[in-house]
Amino acid sequence: MLRKPQNSGVKKLLLLQLSCAFLAQSCAATTPKHESCSPATEVLQVAPNIYVRPGHAAVVFEADEIANLGFIVGDRCVAVIDTGGSVAEGRALDCAIRNMTDRPVCYVINTHVHPDHLLGNAAFVRPGVEFIGHAKLPRALALRGDIYLERASAHEGRELDVSNIVFPERTVAETVELDIGGRILTVQPHDSAHTDHDLSILDSTTNTAFVGDLVFLEHLPVIDGSINGWIDELEQLSAVPLDYVVPGHGPASARWPAATTPTLEYLTGLREKVRAWIAKGGDLASAQANIDAPHAAQWPLVERYHERNVGAAFAELEWED
Amino acid sequence: MVNGPQTKAFLCLLAWPTLVLMLAPVAGEATTAEEDMLWTGGLRHAYFGDRPITQSDDLIVLDLPKRAENAAIVPVSISAQIPQTDERYIKTIYLIIDKNPGALAGKFHFTPKSGRADLAFRVRVDAYTPVRAIAETNDGELFMSRRFIKASGGCSAPAGSDLDAAMARLGKIKLKTQGETKFAEPTLAQLMISHPNLNGLQMDQVTRLYAPAHFVRHVKVSFDGEEIFSAETGFGISENPSFRFFFVPEGAGELTAEVIDTKDLQFSQSLRVTATGQQQLAQE
Numbered sequence: 001m002l003r004k005p006q007n008s009g010v011k012k013l014l015l016l017q018l019s020c021a022f023l024a025q026s027c028a029a030t031t032p033k034h035e036s037c038s039p040a041t042e043v044l045q046v047a048p049n050i051y052v053r054p055g056h057a058a059v060v061f062e063a064d065e066i067a068n069l070g071f072i073v074g075d076r077c078v079a080v081i082d083t084g085g086s087v088a089e090g091r092a093l094d095c096a097i098r099n100m101t102d103r104p105v106c107y108v109i110n111t112h113v114h115p116d117h118l119l120g121n122a123a124f125v126r127p128g129v130e131f132i133g134h135a136k137l138p139r140a141l142a143l144r145g146d147i148y149l150e151r152a153s154a155h156e157g158r159e160l161d162v163s164n165i166v167f168p169e170r171t172v173a174e175t176v177e178l179d180i181g182g183r184i185l186t187v188q189p190h191d192s193a194h195t196d197h198d199l200s201i202l203d204s205t206t207n208t209a210f211v212g213d214l215v216f217l218e219h220l221p222v223i224d225g226s227i228n229g230w231i232d233e234l235e236q237l238s239a240v241p242l243d244y245v246v247p248g249h250g251p252a253s254a255r256w257p258a259a260t261t262p263t264l265e266y267l268t269g270l271r272e273k274v275r276a277w278i279a280k281g282g283d284l285a286s287a288q289a290n291i292d293a294p295h296a297a298q299w300p301l302v303e304r305y306h307e308r309n310v311g312a313a314f315a316e317l318e319w320e321d
Numbered sequence: 322m323v324n325g326p327q328t329k330a331f332l333c334l335l336a337w338p339t340l341v342l343m344l345a346p347v348a349g350e351a352t353t354a355e356e357d358m359l360w361t362g363g364l365r366h367a368y369f370g371d372r373p374i375t376q377s378d379d380l381i382v383l384d385l386p387k388r389a390e391n392a393a394i395v396p397v398s399i400s401a402q403i404p405q406t407d408e409r410y411i412k413t414i415y416l417i418i419d420k421n422p423g424a425l426a427g428k429f430h431f432t433p434k435s436g437r438a439d440l441a442f443r444v445r446v447d448a449y450t451p452v453r454a455i456a457e458t459n460d461g462e463l464f465m466s467r468r469f470i471k472a473s474g475g476c477s478a479p480a481g482s483d484l485d486a487a488m489a490r491l492g493k494i495k496l497k498t499q500g501e502t503k504f505a506e507p508t509l510a511q512l513m514i515s516h517p518n519l520n521g522l523q524m525d526q527v528t529r530l531y532a533p534a535h536f537v538r539h540v541k542v543s544f545d546g547e548e549i550f551s552a553e554t555g556f557g558i559s560e561n562p563s564f565r566f567f568f569v570p571e572g573a574g575e576l577t578a579e580v581i582d583t584k585d586l587q588f589s590q591s592l593r594v595t596a597t598g599q600q601q602l603a604q605e
Contacts, residue, residue, distance in 0.1 A: 147474045192486070281499040283441055283565060285396035288386070308390040315394055315561065318513065319490070
């Protein structure tokens with residue numbers, strides 16, 4: 001497993017302190033209400049009644065707790081945003097929720113298809129829980145489900161079966177609002193960006209949004225949709241006046257729109273290099289062998305994902321006229 | 322021979338899940354002999370019978386990454402070590418990915434007018450597997466360049482791009498030459514075909530049905546009516562197939578690419594090549 005760089009914990013703490021300073025409620029107020037459940041994963045309160053289980057940069061199926069997961073507690077019920085890379089991880093999150101509130105979970109919202117965000121879904125399959133995803137999530141899950149099962153089975157103790165692939169019951173093609181009691185969540189589907197089916201979730205009560213993998217921090221961005229689309233989407237989103245966001249990877253919360261800068265710098269830098277390579281007649285293999293990651297030193301997992309990103313960017317950009 | 326490549330591909334498709342399970346435990350730590358089990362145990366005879374094959378990099382050199390993080394788009398390049406002359410030339414290159422369902426990714430044909438039998442394209446790789454390029458000369462000799470690649474899941478995983486965008490652009494072709502065109506010398510050309518190349522291996526988890534295969538099966542490129550490169554391709558070729566190859570223009574002329582897919586849809590594109598440059602003509 002790959003460890004985060006030493007300074008990332010410090011950065012995270014600073015970001016959390018910053019966010020706490022702006023909020024009436026203390027971040028330390030995570031005292032469990034009910035000791036009814038174990039083992040519960042540790043969560044951080046990043047805004048009033050918004051909790052995050054931070055992840056650690058690693059390659060899918062090579063570690064646990066990779067993505068940032070979260071939940072928002074309303075007066076009526078709880079909305080869960082992403083469920084982790086395994087049923088065990090989903091159960092530990094479920095347990096943390098039960099220790100925090102006696103409100104039931106009513107929604108599980110998946111920001112996108114990737115296993116580190118979605119394979120905990122099975123822990124929440126029960127009456128009263130509705131699974132929500134982008135309108136294109138079912139197709140992505142249908143296309144990739146089998147390969148996820150196969151890849152997982154190559155890692156001891158991570159074996160999965162078809163019951164682990166939980167499809168959304170409700171899909172979102174246009175922005176919808178969910179009322180969880182006393183607070184309204186706005187669920188927005190995005191055009192092809194990190195994937196072709198990213199969702200973001202805004203809590204207007206605290207002006208905090210879960211942006212899924214539209215924003216990467218402390219984990220190299222991974223292109224699985226469209227580099228052009230992703231840059232466009234982030235540039236548009238930057239103009240939305242949010243206070244804090246929960247990124248898909250990195251600290252539990254980060255200031256907006258500063259949080260978009262590293263991802264945007266990597267993507268625009270990469271796009272420039274790949275366009276130049278194509279323009280001078282270079283091929284895919286030479287592009288992958290020669291194009292370095294922009295700001296490589298700041299990104300964990302460059303060695304695992306950058307070459308793949310060059311390929312994805314090349315395959316898209318070679319069709320530009 | 323009874324088992325033609327088509328039959329073979331079909332059989333492999335049926336046997337695929339079992340095969341993967343059988344082979345999974347040895348992948349990664351196998352000896353060359355173990356790695357070559359599928360080749361020696363059947364593929365070799367299915368495609369080449371008892372014909373002698375020389376394993377060496379003297380005639381062609383196969384180049385591909387040792388490890389591919391994106392197994393759906395793995396760049397492959399083959400470089401010929403001899404020029405194409407009327408007396409001696411490479412007639413056909415076979416690209417075989419042992420553990421892929423449908424091991425034969427493609428058969429690529431060259432002529433003396435190709436100038437060089439160099440070729441670059443992209444493949445899907447389904448498992449840790451040997452990959453072999455086998456060149457057949459005009460006098461019937463076979464030479465094999467073999468490599469091993471660590472990649473998995475390329476056949477059933479989508480390339481990761483936007484499927485809707487790919488379908489909307491179906492059949493669009495880009496044809497161009499690279500670098501300066503010098504008459505009577507090998508000139509590098511690139512053919513890009515916008516096609517999802519669906520391989521029939523992506524299962525719908527709800528219906529448990531496979532999306533039907535739909536891929537480019539034949540490509541032919543000619544210069545002023547004379548064939549310089551053609552290919553019979555399988556679903557091991559990545560989506561949006563892209564081929565780089567050489568041709569020798571004796572003077573100004575028209576480079577034409579004709580493409581047929583498994584639904585018998587036909588696409589074509591022409592490029593006017595002159596001493597001063599190139600111009601892609603309107604696509605039919």
